[in-house]
Amino acid sequence: MPDEDQRPPERARRLPRAVRERQILDAAVRVFSQHGYHSASMDEISEVAGVSKPMIYTYLGSKEDLFGKSIQREATRLLEAIQAGVQPDLPPDMQLWHGLRSFYRFVAEYRESWTVLHRQALTVGGGFAAEITAMRTRAIELVAALVVAAGTRKGLGEQTEFSGPGLAAALVGAAESLADWALDHPEISDGVLASWLMNLVWLGFNDLVEGQVWKPSE
Amino acid sequence: MPDEDQRPPERARRLPRAVRERQILDAAVRVFSQHGYHSASMDEISEVAGVSKPMIYTYLGSKEDLFGKSIQREATRLLEAIQAGVQPDLPPDMQLWHGLRSFYRFVAEYRESWTVLHRQALTVGGGFAAEITAMRTRAIELVAALVVAAGTRKGLGEQTEFSGPGLAAALVGAAESLADWALDHPEISDGVLASWLMNLVWLGFNDLVEGQVWKPSE
DNA sequence: CCGTAAGGCTACCGGTGAGTAGGTAGCCCG
DNA sequence: CGGGCTACCTACTCACCGGTAGCCTTACGG
Numbered sequence: 001m002p003d004e005d006q007r008p009p010e011r012a013r014r015l016p017r018a019v020r021e022r023q024i025l026d027a028a029v030r031v032f033s034q035h036g037y038h039s040a041s042m043d044e045i046s047e048v049a050g051v052s053k054p055m056i057y058t059y060l061g062s063k064e065d066l067f068g069k070s071i072q073r074e075a076t077r078l079l080e081a082i083q084a085g086v087q088p089d090l091p092p093d094m095q096l097w098h099g100l101r102s103f104y105r106f107v108a109e110y111r112e113s114w115t116v117l118h119r120q121a122l123t124v125g126g127g128f129a130a131e132i133t134a135m136r137t138r139a140i141e142l143v144a145a146l147v148v149a150a151g152t153r154k155g156l157g158e159q160t161e162f163s164g165p166g167l168a169a170a171l172v173g174a175a176e177s178l179a180d181w182a183l184d185h186p187e188i189s190d191g192v193l194a195s196w197l198m199n200l201v202w203l204g205f206n207d208l209v210e211g212q213v214w215k216p217s218e
Numbered sequence: 219m220p221d222e223d224q225r226p227p228e229r230a231r232r233l234p235r236a237v238r239e240r241q242i243l244d245a246a247v248r249v250f251s252q253h254g255y256h257s258a259s260m261d262e263i264s265e266v267a268g269v270s271k272p273m274i275y276t277y278l279g280s281k282e283d284l285f286g287k288s289i290q291r292e293a294t295r296l297l298e299a300i301q302a303g304v305q306p307d308l309p310p311d312m313q314l315w316h317g318l319r320s321f322y323r324f325v326a327e328y329r330e331s332w333t334v335l336h337r338q339a340l341t342v343g344g345g346f347a348a349e350i351t352a353m354r355t356r357a358i359e360l361v362a363a364l365v366v367a368a369g370t371r372k373g374l375g376e377q378t379e380f381s382g383p384g385l386a387a388a389l390v391g392a393a394e395s396l397a398d399w400a401l402d403h404p405e406i407s408d409g410v411l412a413s414w415l416m417n418l419v420w421l422g423f424n425d426l427v428e429g430q431v432w433k434p435s436e
Numbered sequence: 437c438c439g440t441a442a443g444g445c446t447a448c449c450g451g452t453g454a455g456t457a458g459g460t461a462g463c464c465c466g
Numbered sequence: 467c468g469g470g471c472t473a474c475c476t477a478c479t480c481a482c483c484g485g486t487a488g489c490c491t492t493a494c495g496g
Contacts, residue, residue: 174389200419461475
């Protein structure tokens with residue numbers, strides 16, 4: 001029985017607003033992550049979303065609004081994914097370990113979310129860059145707290161309070177960079193990635209705490 | 219000497235082409251580093267350079283050309299600055315140490331060069347992103363070579379050849395992230411920054427080589 | 437002092453893409 | 467069955483900005 005009911009473009013489905021908004025946001029994240037904010041056009045987003053352009057404006061507002069809402073949704077996802085994996089009553093190294101694993105699991109699963117957060121969000125002048133930077137700063141401070149906690153545990157409070165923030169910034173950067181690297185090496189599991197970082201950084205940090213230092217020879 | 223005439227708008231200086239090109243490139247790097255590629259307008263660049271827009275087109279070509287030449291000049295500067303500080307016959311850790319110091323010295327001195335290379339160059343779809351990524355990959359491979367060299371020196375060739383590239387990616391990311399952090403903390407010297415990284419990463423790596431590993435407790 | 441080339445400018449064009457006006461089609465309820 | 471509301475679209479406007487045509491101005495060699 002062939003399709004007697006002709007429906008030329010398969011459109012006119014009249015979905016509820018919430019569904020459309022999700023579709024539009026999905027499309028926006030995908031297109032923004034591929035082309036970046038400026039090169040992404042509302043026309044392409046509307047096409048990918050399977051929706052006409054005015055819909056985007058009536059539902060989500062201007063291009064900047066849309067980008068902001070995309071960022072916000074993905075950032076929330078990332079934060080929730082990490083928080084879901086971490087238990088705050090564990091020792092610092094175990095917290096870091098679990099946080100890292102959750103992070104790498106998230107990046108592998110939501111590549112586009114990660115791309116748009118990490119690479120594209122900074123390219124828009126104005127509030128978003130600030131917002132993202134603030135979020136990253138919070139992450140660094142969190143890690144710094146772990147580092148300082150581990151340091152004071154071992155009685156080296158003052159030293160780690162001086163270098164802690166810098167070390168935390170370095171560690172976060174290392175984690176991000178390794179995440180990018182891992183995108184091209186999907187065969188490496190999140191556990192391996194996290195353990196690499198732990199071994200690199202945490203062992204070195206432990207040595208530091210125990211008074212061992214590297215210094216230029218001669 | 220009666221040429222004490224009035225020169226109303228201070229213009230019409232008729233400088234040689236090479237000088238103008240330098241002025242334009244300087245202005246381009248500054249504007250690109252502030253606004254990014256897309257948001258930067260040729261009008262603003264021409265204004266900052268103290269030159270009219272057609273000059274840019276006759277001397278340096280299109281906007282994309284201009285961006286490419288800016289990137290190229292700054293990349294060359296960075297590479298030369300690092301190569302000037304490194305001696306290839308030293309042991310791996312000392313090479314890394316000197317490379318890092320040169321890098322942080324460069325970033326402190328040429329903030330805008332660093333910004334445009336690190337943050338903005340990726341935002342242009344096409345050849346530049348590839349070029350920059352390639353350059354970064356070269357840096358990672360260089361570091362990976364150092365890491366593997368240090369590993370085989372101690373008889374751990376196979377292990378480091380597996381994890382070396384990932385570790386190098388992490389280390390490069392850590393260095394970059396710490397560079398960004400250092401922009402907000404100019405009181406920290408390049409020596410301190412480099413030694414933080416060396417202590418974090420190199421000590422940890424040493425431990426690894428010597429068979430010590432971190433692993434999740436319980 | 438004239439020719440010519442190089443330095444330099446003002447004033448415009450045209451494409452692109454964000455944002456909108458105004459209309460149509462399906463659904464619900466009296 | 468009709469009024470009205472919501473989902474949804476086509477087709478447009480308009481500003482901005484990359485790029486250029488064409489002209490003026492100074493330096494200098496002969």
